[in-house]
Amino acid sequence: MKFLIWALVIAIGCGIAVRLRGQSAKRFAVRGRYFAAVEKLFAAPIVALAPTGFPRLSGHYQDALFDLQVVPDTLTYRKLPALWLLVTLAEPTPARATLDVMLRPRGVEPFSNFRDLAVQIATPAGFPEDCAIRSDAPEAAVPAALVLKHLAGLDADLLKELVISPKGLRLVWLAEEADRTRYLAFRDSEMGKTPLAPARLEPLLNALLALRDDLKELP
Template sequence: MVTGALVVIVVAVVVLSILHRRSQRADAADRARLFERVVPLVQDARLTCDGGGYPVLTGRLAGHPVTLRAIVDAVTLRKLPVLWVELVVHRALEVEGTVNVLLRPLGTEFFSPDAGFAHELAPPPGLPRPVRVACASAYRAPSAEVLAGLLAPATELCGDPATKELSVGRGGLRVVLRVAEGDQASYRSVRRAVFDHPRVDPDAVLRAVAVLDATGDRVSAGEVRS
């Protein structure tokens, strides 16, 4: 009987191990498809792995190099995990320094550079609250008029609940958008950030790129100077 029990235990362990490996492979394959609806829009599209299981997409959109990467946020207590995507449009801009807009700040945004911007600015009219607008120092701070002009094209995008952060700096423009919220059952039971087949919306990406380009174009055309 002891031998029989041991055989059953060994078989059960083997079966569970096989099922676990299959689940891991299926999860990895699903993560790899995060940008599958965006890739056809991107010129010279290239997918690489960031080490977290999700791909990084690089290429060109609207004539500028872009980078899209996933961010898994599971550090905020009493909140379900969130899958964000960071979109960066790389282009040289003649600004004094980076202006960062963090919407609904919680102080737990590990992916945000906000903590490095000590000088807080008064949010221009039209930006939703709560919001923190900041730059590195008072010496690089744009005037209220310049700030309003700089962020004018992004006001509607910032009002979208899916938008978390927007930055304008010398190296380009950046926005962070929500893709999905974690599965409640998985998180409550085993504290795992599990998302139900998340896919980045191509329309959301195109809209964000259009806003970032409009903002960058205003700077390049000399309409705003920070």
């Protein structure tokens, strides 16, 4: 009798394991298509999968090299899990120092090196009140007026970070938040089921190109 009970327990356990593996494979397949709709924006795009199952894309848009990444963030305390889109113009710029503007900083941003920059800068007038700014060389950083000009053209509710550095430019954007009801009830934090739309990405690509062009005009 005990043998039959244990055999039943093992069979149920194996069934659950097989079902979970199937669900995991399906979830990774869905995640892997997240950039499928925006690949057409780039010349000769190269796509690889990150350990999270989400893709990373590299390609040329208007003759400039861009890198796209997606970072799921499920660790932020008392906030819904978020899916962050990192849009990087991966080419040298005329900037002489790194300047990092972080909106709503919490100190646990998994996608950023913000806390590693040595100097905290006082927030200039006109900048979002809930932002923090750091640099590795404030005296050589891009003028605040130029940064503010480009921040003003972005949705502050979705923008998380703007990085200006000699190595390139980056926007970190809130692509998605977990469904509140499902997360609170079942701790379901699955995101990225719908591929990123070109209409959402293209304005961010153009914003970084415009910033690059303005940097070239600096004395």
